[in-house]
Amino acid sequence: MTRLPTSTAPDGTRYRDLNGNGRLDPFEDPRLPAAERVEDLLGRLSLAERIGLLFHTVIESGEGGTLLDGPGAISKTGTRKVVLGKHVTHFNVHALGSAREAARWQNALQELAEEAPHGIPVTISSDPRHGFSENAGASFAAGAFSQWPEPLGIAALRDVDDCRRYADAVRQEYRAVGIRAALHPTLDLASEPRWARQLHTFGQDPQVVAELGLAFLEGLQGERLGERSVACTAKHFPGGGPQADGEDAHFPYGREQVYPGGRFADHLGPFRDVLAAGTAAVMPYYGMPVGLELDGEAVPEVGFGYNRRIVTELLRDELGYDGVVLTDWELINDNHVGEQVLPARAWGVEHLDPLGRMQLLLEAGCDQFGGEECVELLAELVAVGRVDEARVDASARRLLLVKFQLGLFDDPYVDEDAAAASVGTDELRRAGHAAQAQSVTVLHDPEGLLPLADVDRRVYVEGVDPEAASALGTVVDRVEDADLALVRIQAPFEPRSDLFLEAWFHQGSLDFPPGLPVRLARLARHCPLVVDVTLDRPAVLAPVLEVADAVVASFGSSGPALVEALQGAARGRLPFDLPRSMADVREHAPDRPGFEDPLLPCGHGLSAGVSPGVAAGSPRRPGAR
Template identity: 70%
Template sequence: MRPELHTTEDGVAYRDLNGNGRMDPYEDPRLPVEVRVEDLLGRLSLEEKVGLMFQTVIEAGSDGTVLEHPGSISKSPTSTVVLDKHLTHFNVHALDDPRMAARWSNALQALAERTPHGIPVTVSTDPRHAFIENVGVSFSAGAFSQWPEPLGLAALRDADAVRRFADIARQEYVAVGIRAALHPTLDLATEPRWARQAGTFGQDPDLVTELGVAYLKGFQGDSLGSGSVACTSKHFPGGGPQKDGEDAHFPYGREQVYPGGRFADHLKPFPPIIEAGTAGIMPYYGMPVDLVVDGVEIEPIGFGYNKQVVTGLLREKLGYDGVVVTDWELVNDNHVGDQVLPARAWGVEHLDPHGRMELILEAGADQFGGEECVEILLDLVAQGRVTEARVDESARRILAVKFRLGLFENPYVDEDEAAATVGRDDFREEGYAAQARSVTVLHHEGGRLPLEHGLRIYAEQVSPEAVARHGKLVDRPEDADVAVVRLTAPFDPRSDLFLESWFHQGSLDFPPGLVARLERIAAVCPLVVDVVLDRPAVLTPLLRFASAVVGSFGSCDDALLDALTGTIAPVGRLPFDLPRSMDQVRAHGEDVPGYDDPLFPFGHGLRLDTE
């Protein structure tokens, strides 16, 4: 779909976004971004400027139309938030068919053209190229090419491969109108119980930094342009060291702690990502406890509210002048159906929504994630608690990103191009190879791996079709030459709060009954165990009887068996230490990368003789 273009007398093509019949400076593609921003900012009403400062969830109609009723997550009809509330940033959830996704994106942009100044919409997304389906964190690939989780990319130890992944993801995003990524995640996976490690690049600050910059470059390029996806790097100043591994989405996980004094490790990836030009940065929910930086104690309130962190550290010390987006729902409680998740107002629970929003702005943030309550900010301005100049400061940063992305020239996409690009065969092949290569061989005895072709295989949690490509599936271990069992890293299921069931938290120990059953299998045939490591697991009991143990970080059954047979050589290396026991985990500082005596250390990964 092409936008309607007008031409000046001297032949300059432009979009007449405000419908006044002439090319205004903000519509002039020849002018510097700063000039266009100032011109547009001076034309906007307060309501329009305030609308820029909110980014909320949006859901697409399955037929490619905008959704004109509240969705399962989104709170308002699309036309209400675009035309009445003047929002221009949306985090999209489910997208199925790429042609329909492109059609929806175009319908959304056409709706935005009806606003007074035709400000185009920026559509963002959480990661959607791997396996984990968690509406609070990421989406499984669906129609997009499928790759390992970021932990699996880290297991490859290859910055060029990470940049190549990000470039492919960029092409697929742009094809359906997604122009902003709420990633990369630069948190260090130092606390093994934490639920969000799969989205990280592991525990080592140097590796996280190297791969994070490569990832950013793949999405944004060397600078933002018309083919870029703008990244929001997170979670400043490092969201990994959660007390006891509990996640700060939930009230019981609000505390972030540094018993090992390793705050600098967690901060380390951010200066290089700023230098590389990240378009946005997102602070985490966590509330620091007993944190001292440069001799000053940091106030124990959530990072999104914390002026010492957002203004003092990020903006003043590190020199960042880009967009700061809060994590979701810092202002209001989240109501989904009959469930309520309290606002993540950790340390400032006593404040009402007005007070929370005011504090966030004082801290230095520009945009409220997961909110559409424009009336609160308008009321704060009316009361004199927030100045219009403060609104302008954030609106200026936000508009600059839109201009640099070329959205004012053409925010529309081509449905045929979307269908041809998303999930392209060569993209899928590269993703599949990465899935297999990232498999990490932790232990194998007696040359058990690689598996020979044509074996009789007993399998659990592996598809019969995948087994049939390499051998003969049998129903009993007693009849097998080898057993292949896939396990998910252990966790304690929880479901009392909204989102909780998707977060794998708690113990890393396998249930004793499962261990005993696997030992019985190993007594009658060699046992190969794959553990899907969305976070570490205590593998110690398995080593007593398993012939081989591997870890995977997002690999389909076919890719796993290709790795186990050496069809595609597995070259993964651990992106974090694996602990010996839960006692070792409990005694370990949440902020400290690695253990003195792990079961398997960071970087461990055996090579197979595939000749």
């Protein structure tokens, strides 16, 4: 593969001759408005090229930044076949190597795309990959990128400027390696404490979620979508939090969303500002609403992506959104990976065949099929008259517009040397580390044990790297020899592994096993005990609070960051309520943000440096104390 050289028109305009006809066509002219370029290109494309735009499938980088010739661990088809044979130009990247390798791979992918008849550049998207969570269905650990707390930790900071700086770091590093679309922010409310997706939300408070969501959008897209932007996908419209029994809609047992508290408007609220600010795309959730009424009429009990009442009537007509609507992944076909399967999330329309599901998604108002590359199905729907070409064009137009606005048609390439130099810089890593430490939240410290003074002590640790803990004193092997014990534990969950992806989703009871508080009490008999609980969702913490001398919560913090937090850096506030018991959880309305009588309320935090006045309300703004 060779990269297309830049051409020069008779009037001196530099351009890329993407269709190879030796002249400057309107869609290649960087001086023209994006919408005008879209219309010119759309009229030139074959039906197969237009159909390919409506698919957004998974892709992986090969070893050393090469293109995969065949299927990978996640990707279904070899790269050349899916780009040139299926004309797909939107890809959700999973495995990536170093920054240099990631940049090399994206450049090779763009060179391959130039071989297509009109050289439509590729748009590479990603789920969050700046935190700690490794989940092929939701996020990736930072790897070469700077590492920050998970979005729940950003919410714990309660500061719009902190969120905007975090988002700008994401933007810089994504752009450096050629990722130009973010499959985030997640604007769902953490209203059902058992739900597995809370880690990537901004918590339960609708106002906090709205303000941080807008700050994140501004950090990635800027005031308007342009060549320095990363396009955002706001999800999961109209709010994916109120899952029945807290079960996730990735899986058949979690397909229902319910609103017994009548709080649909709370979940919709955060999307309003982000829509008005121009998010490039919106993603409806898998869930199907049960018993929901809007304007006095029952909403059809089908998944939100299939739901015309939600996508066309609410999102497009009532809220005035005319951007891209991208479905969540694999609503049309089952996904078989190794010995496991994940059924198509065709909730409420399981009886339809793949053709019927695809047709219904288009009729609902969706533009693009996430996780799918079955272009032959759409071609068949058009051929038999079930989908009109004009309907394909309507979605293709929206998708092309984003590519032009991002400047991909004029220069989709990145500099490998610059990527290696600008991704994971010391400056960005320091900023991420500071946010990790500051987001730690002091939940319980009745005797004022924290912050830990710089004194000579012996420390016993579990779940913390001894090298990191050595900043607190001399690490010893036995608690009997210690002056302080530090134990780090994960919020409880019920392991599951039958369906593909299921093992990565923490679901089920929030109770710790009964032996844990007994074991912690034994440690506490020998010396003061500090417990850190990594909260990817709430936990029933009462048994831990009863035996520990101090308890903190973290939302994505390294060992060294946790130690700094315990030494005084912590200033986090709880992004959600902590329940008193599982009985309270089971009685709680899934759509209601927070409990009437929580063990600890959203906004709680005992750390110094943040006044109680901002604890449970709006995020801090410049000058707030």
